[in-house]
Amino acid sequence: MIRFIEVVNTTDHNPRMERTAKATFTLGEVWINEEYVVSIREAVGYKKLLSEGRLPHDLEQHHSFTSVVTNNGSISETHVVVGSPVIVAGRLNRDTHQLLKG
Secondary structure, three states: OEEEEEEEEOOOOOHHHOOOOOOOEEEEEEEEOHHHEEEEEEOHHHHHHHHOOOOOOOOOOOOOEEEEEEEEOOEEEEEEEEOOHHHHHHHHOOOOOOOOOO
């Protein structure tokens, strides 16, 4: 399992106030099992949220975000983590195989 910093949407989802509620986000820790990762892609809207100042102030303007989808049986989850897709994929795809001298 690999540790990532996740952007968590903590907006109170009241159906009556959905359009007027201001989205709030916090940073959290998530451990992802690389065996259950289904897809990795850039989380496009989060760069705009960062530039608008709607994400936590712990982040800098050069940060990028990746959406990681995991599937464990019938449960599918999407995690938005801090880092570019290339860096996240590199951390998830650690090759444990060694080439034997032959």
